Every structure is written in structure tokens, then in C-alpha cells.
Amino acid sequence: MRVFILAGEPSGDKLGGALMAGLKALKPDVTFEGIGGPVMADEGLESRFDMAELSVMGLAEILPKYRALKARINQTAAAVVEMQPDVLITIDSPDFSLRVARQVKAKSDVRCVHYVAPTVWAWRPGRAEKMARFIDQVLALLPFEPPYMEAAGMRCDFVGHPVVAEPVATQAEALAFRARHSLGEAPLLLVLPGSRQSEVARLGPVFQQVVARLVREKPELRVVIPAAAPVVGAVRRLVQNWSVPPVVLNPLDSDVADPVAEKRAAFRAADVALAASGTVSLELAASETPMVIAYDMNWVSRQVIGRMVKVDTVTLVNLVSETRAIPEYIGANCRPGPIAQAVVKVLETPEVQEAAMALAMQRLGQGGEAPGLRAAKAVLDGISRN
Known part of the structure; x- marks a missing residue:
């Protein structure tokens, strides 16, 4: 053949x-x-x-x-x-x-x-x-x-979906990740601002304001950002003045034995994630990490895409599970205040998303x-x- x-x-x-x-x-x-x-x-x-x-x-x-x-x-x-x-x-x-x-x-x-x-x-x-x-x-x-x-x-x-064939970190690996980065038992927010320079540039300032609001309400909060290789520099510049210095994971870091495993451990260790829209929502669901999704684009794209889109949610977990359990803030709704409130709510009631994430994984072939x-x-x- x-x-x-x-x-x-x-x-x-x-x-x-x-x-x-x-x-x-x-x-x-x-x-x-x-x-x-x-x-x-x-x-x-x-x-x-x-x-x-x-x-x-x-x-x-x-x-x-x-x-x-x-x-x-x-x-x-x-x-x-x-x-x-x-x-x-x-x-x-x-x-x-x-x-x-x-x-x-x-x-x-x-x-x-x-x-x-x-x-x-x-x-x-x-x-x-x-x-x-x-x-x-x-x-x-x-x-x-x-x-x-x-x-x-x-x-x-x-x-x-290939996400169901990817390994997922164990609870022990998640605890080891927390120990390596001196995170203790603090509530941990995973921030995923995208893998493209344009996404980091547009979403970064919004996510920065979200983190600042969250830290005022929960001073013990810690933040981890698993940066994609093409945007490591942009992410590091973005976080220089954040109210809480985040742990930035660099996939090209030669001092880390297995950067991919380190990222998986971060996903499992997090209590909640704030992520750009995309397939990352499925990776988070596979790790059983509750999330809030946010995304924005320029004004012209908003108008064009807004007229063309036929669905009321862009989050794949919502679409596959046929629920709307994952809160999302897209386009004009991508504002720090509502996003921060949603993150707090997910931190307080993470179990609301559990069934939707499990159902999505099952339907994807897990x-x-x-x-x-x-x-x-x-x-x-x-x-x-x-």
C-alpha cells in the first residue's frame, strides 16, 4: 500500500x-x-x-x-x-x-x-x-x-481528538510542581494569553488588569504563565510590572529536564485558568482544571467575524459537551471587571464545570x-x- x-x-x-x-x-x-x-x-x-x-x-x-x-x-x-x-x-x-x-x-x-x-x-x-x-x-x-x-x-x-491521547500529570506531579516553585497551598491561577505575538499584545494588558483585581481581593493568589515558545519574550516584558510576580514557564529552558511535563504539571496544579480561546480549553479539561475563556480582536475583525459566526459560544468544551458551563468573554465583552468576577466565582465553585469537562473528554474519545x-x-x- x-x-x-x-x-x-x-x-x-x-x-x-x-x-x-x-x-x-x-x-x-x-x-x-x-x-x-x-x-x-x-x-x-x-x-x-x-x-x-x-x-x-x-x-x-x-x-x-x-x-x-x-x-x-x-x-x-x-x-x-x-x-x-x-x-x-x-x-x-x-x-x-x-x-x-x-x-x-x-x-x-x-x-x-x-x-x-x-x-x-x-x-x-x-x-x-x-x-x-x-x-x-x-x-x-x-x-x-x-x-x-x-x-x-x-x-x-x-x-x-488528539488531546485524549496526550498524557496528563498526576496529583503527585502537581504537588511536586508547587514545591519546586515555592507555591505552597496558595490558590493558583494559570494565565494563558495565547501563542501569537498579536494575541499577547492584545490580551496581555487585559489579563494584567484581571490579575491586579484578583490580587486585591485574594492577596495570597499566585500566578503561573506557561508561555508558548514564540512569545516567551513578549510574556516576560508583559509581566515586569505585575502586582504579583508570576512564574513564567519557558519551553526552551535548558535547565528544565522536560518542559512539556512541566507544563502538564502546571495545568494540573492550577485551581483555575484564565485562557485565550482555542484548543487550550480541551487541554485544561483533560487536566480537570476549571477555566474562564477570554479573547479579543481589532474592531474590524469584530464586525466581520461577528456577522459571520453561527454559534453562541466559541469554547470547545461548551460545544462538545452541549453546555455553556465555561464562562467566556469575547470581543467587546473582554473586559477586566467581569472577567475577574468570573474567575473568583470559578475559584469558589469549581465543581460547576466538572461534569461538562468530563463529558467533553468522553465525547472526544477518552x-x-x-x-x-x-x-x-x-x-x-x-x-x-x-
């Missing part, structure tokens, strides 16, 4: 690596060609070019790199058509991967599978119909996504087969039925 597989960013590389491992377990004779990162390389992929070239596929960065990226799209599609694999698997990065799939389908009958469904349930539903012209099957991370894809004419399999293996089974079943 021959598979052409491609990913364009680190999260896709992890998905791809798990899927490749699943395919190897089920089809030992499988061979791979394509584009990926270090995780996929560990599973035997020799990437045709450095996956980092595709990291510029955002709205702001695409124009100056358009010609080079267009060349990579053409080159990759031509390689797939020449190879004539049993299946082409594209992983997320729709600006790149879906353009490759479109070209492949126009010149061949290669089966095209896309891993990670677009968020048509939230905005721009027409994307599903456009995809259906060249995508045969979608592998979905969220349990409510298949009907949207199937309505557009594609097969769609819910294969589980305790079942690993998502990579489920994805591999879905791909093979799709090929056999085809």
Missing part, C-alpha cells in the same frame, strides 16, 4: 505521525511519501521539503511568499499524480493542502482524504460544498462535525482507541469501500 501524506504545521505533524503509526500497525507493508515534520519523520517519512516553508500560510504573510508557495503547491500535486498512490492524505493547513488536493483530483482519480474538518459549523458553511468537489473523505476531530461534511456529499468519520489508530482504520475502510 502506498500513501502520499502531507502536513504543513506542527499540530498536523503530530496528527500525521499518529496516523502513520496506525497505518503501519494495520498494514505493515505500507510506504509513505510526502511532506511533514519531525514526528512524521520518526515514522519513516522523508519529507520532500522542509515543512517550515508552509508556516507562512496566514493572511498577513501569504502575499510576499505567494509565488514560492504556489510553486510548492504545483510541485506537490505533480508528485502525487506521478506517484498514483492508493490515497492522498492532507492534514489541516487548508490554504496549502486543499489546493494540492484540488489539482490532484483535476488530473487523476486518486482518493483524497482530508484530516481535520473545517469549522463550517461556526462560520463560512460554503467551504464544505467547495471541498466536496475534490475531497472524498474527511477525518473529523469533533463528534458533531460529520453531519456537516456528509450533507455536502463527503464521507466523514469522527476519529477522536478511554477508547487512540485517535491515530481510529483514523487509520477509517482511511483503510474508505479505500476498501471505494
Whole structure:
């Protein structure tokens, strides 16, 4: 069996690596060609070019790199058509991967599978119909996504979210984290202002005011910020004048034996988290850490996105659990006063979120087969039925 597989960013590389491992377990004779990162390389992929070239596929960065990226799209599609694999698997990065799939389908009958469904349930539903012209099957991370894809004419399999396969810190590891950072038994707030410079710049001052209000009400409060690698410098500049000096976790710190394990321990040790909107809400739920979600954007984006969004919550725990247990403060509502009040309320009654977090994890596949293996089974079943 021959598979052409491609990913364009680190999260896709992890998905791809798990899927490749699943395919190897089920089809030992499988061979791979394509584009990926270090995780996929560990599973035997020799990437045709450095996956980092595709990291510029955002709205702001695409124009100056358009010609080079267009060349990579053409080159990759031509390689797939020449190879004539049993299946082409594209992983997320729709600006790149879906353009490759479109070209492949126009010149061949290669089966095209896309891993990670677009968020048509939230905005721009027409994307599903456009995809259906060249995508045969979608592998979905969220349990409510298949009907949207199937309505557009594609097969769609819910294969589980990768968060359920990630390790979670134990209570002992959480206590050891508190001891290492001299946190004692103080109430601990985890602050997660995002992984992009623009997010830290916009949310940082708001979160700073939230922390100042909380410290006035709860002087014993301690704060930990697990900074994402691209924003460590921005976070350190942000917290220089905070009313309580936070512990900033740097994932690139060579003095820490396992920075990823340190972050997991911080998640488990925290009593409450204040986090930017995103998949981090699922990571927090996996660690059983109650949370408040906040996010803001510029005025123009507020107006445009506000008119396009079709859901009344953007927090994945709320969406998957079909509850509204996680308080969120988005756009014009992202104000320090209400956010601080919500954090205090969660600190006082954390059990309100427990059932929603547990239900979300269960629905995402916790305790079942690993998502990579489920994805591999879905791909093979799709090929056999085809």
C-alpha cells in the first residue's frame, strides 16, 4: 500500500505521525511519501521539503511568499499524480493542502482524504460544498462535525481528538510542581494569553488588569504563565510590572529536564485558568482544571467575524459537551471587571464545570482507541469501500 501524506504545521505533524503509526500497525507493508515534520519523520517519512516553508500560510504573510508557495503547491500535486498512490492524505493547513488536493483530483482519480474538518459549523458553511468537489473523505476531530461534511456529499468519520491521547500529570506531579516553585497551598491561577505575538499584545494588558483585581481581593493568589515558545519574550516584558510576580514557564529552558511535563504539571496544579480561546480549553479539561475563556480582536475583525459566526459560544468544551458551563468573554465583552468576577466565582465553585469537562473528554474519545489508530482504520475502510 502506498500513501502520499502531507502536513504543513506542527499540530498536523503530530496528527500525521499518529496516523502513520496506525497505518503501519494495520498494514505493515505500507510506504509513505510526502511532506511533514519531525514526528512524521520518526515514522519513516522523508519529507520532500522542509515543512517550515508552509508556516507562512496566514493572511498577513501569504502575499510576499505567494509565488514560492504556489510553486510548492504545483510541485506537490505533480508528485502525487506521478506517484498514483492508493490515497492522498492532507492534514489541516487548508490554504496549502486543499489546493494540492484540488489539482490532484483535476488530473487523476486518486482518493483524497482530508484530516481535520473545517469549522463550517461556526462560520463560512460554503467551504464544505467547495471541498466536496475534490475531497472524498474527511477525518473529523469533533463528534458533531460529520453531519456537516456528509450533507455536502463527503464521507466523514469522527476519529477522536488528539488531546485524549496526550498524557496528563498526576496529583503527585502537581504537588511536586508547587514545591519546586515555592507555591505552597496558595490558590493558583494559570494565565494563558495565547501563542501569537498579536494575541499577547492584545490580551496581555487585559489579563494584567484581571490579575491586579484578583490580587486585591485574594492577596495570597499566585500566578503561573506557561508561555508558548514564540512569545516567551513578549510574556516576560508583559509581566515586569505585575502586582504579583508570576512564574513564567519557558519551553526552551535548558535547565528544565522536560518542559512539556512541566507544563502538564502546571495545568494540573492550577485551581483555575484564565485562557485565550482555542484548543487550550480541551487541554485544561483533560487536566480537570476549571477555566474562564477570554479573547479579543481589532474592531474590524469584530464586525466581520461577528456577522459571520453561527454559534453562541466559541469554547470547545461548551460545544462538545452541549453546555455553556465555561464562562467566556469575547470581543467587546473582554473586559477586566467581569472577567475577574468570573474567575473568583470559578475559584469558589469549581465543581460547576466538572461534569461538562468530563463529558467533553468522553465525547472526544477518552478511554477508547487512540485517535491515530481510529483514523487509520477509517482511511483503510474508505479505500476498501471505494
